[in-house]
Amino acid sequence: MEIGKIYATIATQTMRPEARPSIKQRLAKGIGSAKCTALEKGIVQPASWILSIPANRWAENVARAQSLEWAPGVREKITEAAKKGYVVMFVSNHCSDQEAVEEALPIAEAVEQMNAILPQEKQIEDVAMVTANSLREGGQRIGERIIFEGLRRRFLKKHHIRPVFTTTPGDHENRGIEEKPGEFASTLGGLMKNGRHGIFIYPEGSIRGGKINRATGKRFGTQLFRQDSVTAQISMLRRRYKTEVVVVTLSTWGAWDVFDHTNSRAPIKTVGKALIGSSIPQVVRTVVGSAWTTDEEPIASMITQEASLKKADKGKVIEGFLGVVIVSDLPREQQGVYAPMI
Secondary structure (H helix, E strand, O other), rough: OOOHHHHHHHHOOOOOOOOOOOOOOOOHHHHHHHHHHOOOOOOOHHHHHHHHHHHHHHHHHHHHHHHEEEEHHHHHHHHHHHHHHOOOEEEEOOOOOOOOHHHHHHHHHHHHHHHOOHHHHOOOEEEEEEEHHHHHHHHHHHHHHHHHHHHHHOOHOOOOOEEEEEOOOHHHHOOOOOOOHHHHHHHHHHOOOOOEEEEEOOOOEEEHOOEEEOOOOOOOOOOOOOOOOHHHHHHHHHHHHHOEEEEEEEEEOHHHHHOOOOOOEEOOHHHHHHHOOOOOOOOOOEEEEEEEEOOOOOOOHHHHHHHOHHHOOOOOOHHHHHHHHHHOOOHHHHHHHHOOOO
């Protein structure tokens, strides 16, 4: 694969306009807002405490049942970056919210590998996972919110993942959640102040890629990464903390076989086996495919190129490149907009 030619072509694409909210979604805005507080206090929080133990047991078993692969040289690159004090950033495709469970495992392994050589005062505490505000303020299905809250307290924390919330375009346009400019940057900035945190990003910003296209009967495949979703964070980290970043790519597929957002259902057999023990089918595969530091090629040249672009074009080059790298470890049918143009 000629990555250079492919990412250069993709980087010039314009962002797909957001689909207009349906009438049902518009009507649901007011209802969802009114119910949010009552649901949170009366159902979500109590249920998440009650279900915490089985939910975390299930998550641990599902994560360890996956097929997990590390590409050659990635571990060495992470160790080298840790020695230099670089910030770690994980970037992944996004076909199901379920992926956070599987990807928690390699993220924790990477963090613990870096901590093994870092002095005590520089040990990485958490990796800030960019998370849709609708999981905190309502808008997403109540069952998903209950499980999320249960996993946030134990499973995600154990694996060094800390959700940091931001109002996504989907939250604002489809769920009526008020945008809070600067909230995410402020929260992340507070976490990164002591230099003991990393960051985890889903640049697609939605799970559309894992949903089934009713017209074709096939899943949509990887979507175009949101402009500046990665580049802006790299720039912020380098500027504020005077350090470079090691970007680690994760490629995951099959998570819809644990929880399919097309039907909002989880296969009963998989759930049952995961609750009982770890002998469940390997339906999910995750590849830790590459690690790139921002002071070496090809990322260094892309950062320079980004600096010379007009504001409207900034934040496409690195996103395009990472999109191609990530889908190179996905099956052809799941590569979506980054599939090789033959």
